[in-house]
Amino acid sequence: MSNHKNDAATSRSPGFSLNQVQRYWRALTKKAGVKRALFIGAAILLLALPRIITSNYWLRVIDLAGLYVMMALGYNLMFGYTGLFNLGFAAFFAIGAYCYAMLASPLHNVHLPFLIVLPLAVGLTSLISYLLGIPSISLVGDYLGLVTLSFAEIFRILVNNLKFTNASYGIVNIDAIRLPFFTFKSVSDYYYLILPLCVVMYLIIKRLEDSRIGRAWMAIRNDEEAARTSGLDTRRLKLLACAIGVAPVGMAGVIFAGMQTFVSPESFTSRETWLIIAMAIVGGLGNADGAVLGALLLTLLPEPLRGTPIESARTLIYGLLLIFFSLFRPQGLLPRRYWKGEAEEEASG
Amino acid sequence: MTTFIQQALNGLTIGMIYALIALGYSMVYGVLKMVNFAHGDLCVLGAMFSLTLLRATGITKGRLNIIEVPLTGTRLLLVLGMVFLGGMLCSTITSLIIERLIYRPLRRASILTVLVSALGVSIALSNTMMLVFGREMKSFPSLLKKQYFTVLGATYSNLQVFIAILTILLLIGLFYLVNKTTLGRCIRAVALDKDMAGLLGIDVNRVIVAVFALGASLGAVAGISHAMYYGQTYYLTGYQLMILGWASAVIGGIGDMRGCVIAGLLIGLLEAVGGGYLPILTGGLLGADYRRIFVFLVLIVTLVIKPAGILGKPEVIVKA
Numbered sequence: 001m002s003n004h005k006n007d008a009a010t011s012r013s014p015g016f017s018l019n020q021v022q023r024y025w026r027a028l029t030k031k032a033g034v035k036r037a038l039f040i041g042a043a044i045l046l047l048a049l050p051r052i053i054t055s056n057y058w059l060r061v062i063d064l065a066g067l068y069v070m071m072a073l074g075y076n077l078m079f080g081y082t083g084l085f086n087l088g089f090a091a092f093f094a095i096g097a098y099c100y101a102m103l104a105s106p107l108h109n110v111h112l113p114f115l116i117v118l119p120l121a122v123g124l125t126s127l128i129s130y131l132l133g134i135p136s137i138s139l140v141g142d143y144l145g146l147v148t149l150s151f152a153e154i155f156r157i158l159v160n161n162l163k164f165t166n167a168s169y170g171i172v173n174i175d176a177i178r179l180p181f182f183t184f185k186s187v188s189d190y191y192y193l194i195l196p197l198c199v200v201m202y203l204i205i206k207r208l209e210d211s212r213i214g215r216a217w218m219a220i221r222n223d224e225e226a227a228r229t230s231g232l233d234t235r236r237l238k239l240l241a242c243a244i245g246v247a248p249v250g251m252a253g254v255i256f257a258g259m260q261t262f263v264s265p266e267s268f269t270s271r272e273t274w275l276i277i278a279m280a281i282v283g284g285l286g287n288a289d290g291a292v293l294g295a296l297l298l299t300l301l302p303e304p305l306r307g308t309p310i311e312s313a314r315t316l317i318y319g320l321l322l323i324f325f326s327l328f329r330p331q332g333l334l335p336r337r338y339w340k341g342e343a344e345e346e347a348s349g
Numbered sequence: 350m351t352t353f354i355q356q357a358l359n360g361l362t363i364g365m366i367y368a369l370i371a372l373g374y375s376m377v378y379g380v381l382k383m384v385n386f387a388h389g390d391l392c393v394l395g396a397m398f399s400l401t402l403l404r405a406t407g408i409t410k411g412r413l414n415i416i417e418v419p420l421t422g423t424r425l426l427l428v429l430g431m432v433f434l435g436g437m438l439c440s441t442i443t444s445l446i447i448e449r450l451i452y453r454p455l456r457r458a459s460i461l462t463v464l465v466s467a468l469g470v471s472i473a474l475s476n477t478m479m480l481v482f483g484r485e486m487k488s489f490p491s492l493l494k495k496q497y498f499t500v501l502g503a504t505y506s507n508l509q510v511f512i513a514i515l516t517i518l519l520l521i522g523l524f525y526l527v528n529k530t531t532l533g534r535c536i537r538a539v540a541l542d543k544d545m546a547g548l549l550g551i552d553v554n555r556v557i558v559a560v561f562a563l564g565a566s567l568g569a570v571a572g573i574s575h576a577m578y579y580g581q582t583y584y585l586t587g588y589q590l591m592i593l594g595w596a597s598a599v600i601g602g603i604g605d606m607r608g609c610v611i612a613g614l615l616i617g618l619l620e621a622v623g624g625g626y627l628p629i630l631t632g633g634l635l636g637a638d639y640r641r642i643f644v645f646l647v648l649i650v651t652l653v654i655k656p657a658g659i660l661g662k663p664e665v666i667v668k669a
Contacts, residue, residue, distance in 0.1 A: 085464060136654040142464055146595055147652060150645035153592060161638045213451045270588065272473050281465055312484075316476035322450055322469025330462045 001328075022334075046195060050188035059187040065299035066194035067256055069081055070248040072279040072295035073205050073288060076247035079277075080213060080285035080336070082238060083221030084137075087144040088152030089276050092246040095128060095155070096121045096253020096267035098165060101263045104175040107166055114177045125250025126243040133242035136210065137235060152270065160265045170264025177258035190259050197255070201248050206288045208244075217241055271315055278318040281325050284332025293334055355503035356625035357618060362509040362578065364617020365516035367490050369571035370594030371563035371601060371609040372523065379540035379604045381452065383463050383530030383533070386471035388568055391444050393584065394474065395436030395569025396536060396576035397482045401487055402435045403428075409490050419494045429492060443474075445567035453554070460558040471591065478584040486583045489576040512574045519570060520610060528608065536560060540604065596648045602658025612659060619643050 029035045045052075053059060071093065080083045099121035103112045134146040159165045177184040177193065184190050208214045216237050219227040227236045257263050275298065283294025298318070305311050325332060370392055377385045403409045408428060420428055447470055455463050496507040500605055527533035538546040538555045547553045575590065576582040593616060601612030624640030651658065 011655070063559060064504050081460070083461060085461065087468075099510065135649060139656060142460075143599065143652065143656070146592075146599060147649060149592060150596065150648055154642050154645050157638060157641055211563060270512070274468070277465070277468065285461075313476065313480060316473055316480065319469045319472030319474075323473060324469075326462050326466035326469060327451065328455060330458065330465075 002118065013195060016252065019335075024157070039191070050155060050191050056187050059191060059274055061300065061303050063187055063190050063194055065296055066198050067252040068159045068276070068279060069198050069203050069292050069293040070086055070252040071276050072283065072291040073201050074245045074248040075206070075276050076283075076288060076291035077205055077217075078241055080280060080291070081209065081221060082217040082241040082245075082289065084238060084241060084245070085142065086148045086245070087145040087243075087270075087273060087277075088150075089154040089246075089249060090270055091148075091152035091273040092129060092249040092264075093253045093256070093272060094126045094159065094263075096250035097263045098171075098253075099124060099259040100157065100254040100257040101171040101174050102165065104171050104258070104330050105171050106133075109173050114254075114258065122147050122247050122250045123255045125246050125253070128241040129246040130239055137238045139158065139241065149270075152273065156268070158266060160269075164184065166326075168264060168265055170266070172262050173259045174263065176258050179254065184258070187259075189242045190255070194255060201251075202288060202292060209288060209327045213240070215236070221286070255316035258299070274315065274318050274322075278321050282321055282338060284334040286336035289333070290332050290334040294332070297333075297349065351502040352629075353622065354501050357501065358503055358505055358509065359625075360618035360621030361614060362512055362617070363575075363621060364614035365397050365513060366571045366575050366578070366613075367593050367616050368610040368613025369519065369567045370573075370590055371408065371502075371613045372606060373535035373571075374570045374595050374598040375601070375603050375606060375609045376536075376560050376564050378598065379398070380536065380557050381456070383452070383453075383460070383467060384595060385564070386467040387444075387447060387474050388462075388564065388659035389589070389594060390474040390478070391440045391565050392568040392575070392594075393582060393587040394572070395440040395565075396489065396582045396586075397478055397487075397584070398439035398580060399432040399436035399573055400418055400487060400576070401482070402431060402511040403490065405587060406431070413488045414490050416490045416492070419491060420455045425492070432492065433573060435568060436573050437566040440572070441562045444561045447474075448558065448561045453557075454490040459622050469588070475584050476585045478587075480578075480582065483600050486581050488578055489582050491577045491580060502542055504604045507541060512578060513572030515570065515574065520566060523567070524606065532556075532559060542662060564645035574612060593644065596644060600658055602660040605658065605660045608658055608660030616644050616647070619647060626644060 029038065049062065050059060051061070053176065071089065075086070075089060078086050098110065100114075100117050102108060103110050103117045103120070104114070107109075122189065132148070132151055136144055149266050160168050163173070177190075184193055219230070219232060220234050221235060224234055256267075260267075279294035279298045280291055281294070282298060284290025298321075302311075302314055302317070305314070357643070370388065373388045373392075374385065377383070377388070398410075400414065404414065408420075451466055452463070455466055472583040491508050493508050493511060497504045498507075498510070525533075527536060533545070534552045535556045536559065538549070538551055539553055539560075543553055547555075549602060571594075572582075572586075572590070575586070594613075597611075597616050598609050600616065601608030601610070603609075620640045621642065623643040627639055
């Protein structure tokens, strides 16, 4: 029944025959043995990846892709589940990165260990997002976008000018990430840090999707007034989405700073926000699998173009992707699950 | 006191430019209830295109786009006409293409889809400009031979006077158009209720096209004035103009034209006066770079206290 509904929702859009692919995929994975074999195969492949791909360059790209997976998952939670239009994601990425950069570098001569900075940074990122949400959360979509966009701009101006953050020079010689018994040195070490974090994030967000809170978020996205009438505290739920949604972004920022050992305001322009939005849209909003797929596609696919003349058109391509998907496949490559009767309502506006 | 008057005059000039941009946001929002992210980029497109015209006709030369022979009399008028009309035409045509190909098919789509598409248009447009016109900052000639007047101890340039007069004329024209003509009545009707206006025999699509054309033309004038005033243009300027114009529109009360003008001037004033006093008051600790922060603080405070904006009517902006 639910399958049928899903097909009805997706087959309306022209273009792709992706739902066909999806149907085969579902039929294939229905058999328990196939599913388990695929799962084990994928796990082995993921764990052994640094042994298969030996090029440091590609491993770095994959590490970055992992960070983007985290961020796209966070964006998916805020925009895809809850419908909060955040245009300042780059700022939250920067908050995480700058937290680590300032607390573990020669700039202020503070060298705190990773395990202390990580919760601090993630907590601070969430707190700032929560505080920003308090005045602005009751605003409708585009207004919230404007407030978060302005916040990102304020943050960029501050980081770019304050002596405290070493202004536009950025922070260099950031400590490599250290655990009590291990220091992460090479890109393959970082792979084994990023992969489990991605998996944990994915599982948490996947579980949230099916939880009471997740369903409440989606109810808010679909019809906030109806959700409130049904007794949901929409304000608190939206603030919660604000706080949780940016947590993976802050975490990605911390690891980014440790991995690059260098941060500057240049790395956190609005371009990063556009990229994350494009990932979430291309993959499919409101669907954790979609966010992962979108993040992987948009980081790995353009890599071979590096060095060619097309490279300067990269951001242009993100823009075109947003337009293309809005027009022809607003539900993304992997559409989210539709509830009974929901699809028809959405189509009729 | 002189500093204050000086900064206030500068602020009012730049505020006029913001007001023109805010009007573009506000009018499109009025009829389509969507934020046209690409508007800031359309403004810059006007400036970029008119700069290309200036170079193509050989009026400006070299990498710095210097005018070798000062423009005077009829020639100056012709060049100004070419620059402004050319820029307006280019922005308008682009805006109409975007409306027809992207916004119109999405008119019944969910608001989040529309926002994403508008964001996509903005990104695509600014990066297309980068590819076509180049990624470097371009210097833009002020066209007028510099002359300065002294008003109450503050200096005021003929360029500022020119921008002020041009804006005031455009605003008078726009208010006349919207309040006194048939087209204006149709625009107001569509803004009130699109479906009802359609039932009463108004061609809603034509009204929307007219609004997009008006917004883009005003935006192009603003973009060119901005480029002349600062002597430069850059493909990413559109992003700044988007934030400031959108913020002005929201502070003034989106959909309300008088509010937009007031808020645009206010933001210009705030930016200039705040930027002028910050280094003095903080002993150079906080430079003029921080001036934008005032704007955003005012925006956030406005949204908290009166989300509908200075003159806006409390509608569906807040769901609480």
